Amino acid sequence: SGPLDKEQMQGLRGVREFLKVRTSYDVLPLSFRLVVLDNNLLIRKSLNILIQNGIVSAPLWDSKNSTFAGLLTSTDFINVIQYYCQYPDEIGNIDQFRLCSLRDIERAIGVLPLETVSVHPMRPLYEACRRMLKTRARRIPLVDRDDETGREMVVSVITQYRILKFIAVNNEQYTMLLKKAVRELGLGTYKDLATATMGSSVLDVIHLMVKYNISAVPIIDKNNKVLNLFEAVDVIPCIKGGAYDELSATVGEALSRRAEEFGGIYTCNEDDRLDAIFDTIRKSRVHRLIVVDDDNRLKGIISLSDILKYVLLYGEEDDDIEY
Ligand code: ADP
Structure with missing residues (x-):
């Protein structure tokens, strides 16, 4: 080492x-x-x-x-x-x-x-x-x-x-030491990604989230370029007023109804270092990062639980302490 x-x-x-x-x-x-x-x-x-x-x-x-x-x-x-x-x-x-x-x-x-x-x-x-x-x-x-x-x-x-x-806000002196890149750490998921397109129905995306037990699905175009992200919380406005029959609407339509204060989606590159990711977390409302290549093509996804798991458990021997 x-x-x-x-x-x-x-x-x-x-x-x-x-x-x-x-x-x-x-x-x-x-x-x-x-x-x-x-x-x-x-x-x-x-x-x-x-x-x-x-x-x-x-x-x-x-x-x-x-x-x-x-x-x-x-x-x-x-x-x-x-x-x-x-x-x-x-x-x-x-x-x-x-x-x-x-x-x-x-x-x-x-x-x-x-x-x-x-x-x-x-x-x-x-x-x-x-x-x-x-x-x-x-x-x-x-x-x-x-x-x-x-x-x-x-x-x-x-x-x-x-x-x-x-x-992120209270440990800059420690997070700045985390100089290893996403690629080296294998941080996130890169295989068997659940994705959808703008034309997929909201219901299809919900079924994907249930099947994979995940809280967000990247929305990509036919060239695998990332256009958006549909999150579990995006379901809430879709069924407002009991509009269950509208779940057959497309993802594109549903995302256009997002609240004004929507924080945006965050992407990173496999060569980005963990210290840079902590800088992003410090400054923005990040709920997950989509990993893309230089052409904005989907490579993977890093959830907050992936980051938390690495920060807490990497290199620990007592991996399964019970509380
Ligand atoms: P969190 O638990 O932080 O809300 P998720 O439920 O979205 O995050 O993610 C749970 C796990 O599934 C993580 O390890 C993440 O990398 C992976 N994951 C997240 N989104 C997808 C996706 N669209 N396809 C495949 N795996 C995913």
């Missing part, structure tokens, strides 16, 4: 130490707003609330039992869509479904319910990261207990995006 390897490990160790001495609570901004949805709310209404608040997920609250009842995410809406595809005659009932029926929907379409892991906000951030990687969760709720009533309370939700941003 050369000096580059040594420096790289030094950078990784620095970041890991940082994650062990900071808590999930540290990631939260000084003041923030948390939208919590009552489990009894109609799914249709929850969709409007997410859109109105410019958010893509929210913790659920069971007010009958005063307990945290899981997270509502775009996966739940994708499940409802799958239900609609399997039981199209049910469309009238789908409109009346409440958030608490999401578990029944999972059962009806035969998907395993996602494990609802949570962490205490004062536990080390490293622990939240490990749990996310282990359960493949993209976000994790911070759940505390009220001293007086003994009840559970959801303090906030942290995402892989927030954590990587927090790392």
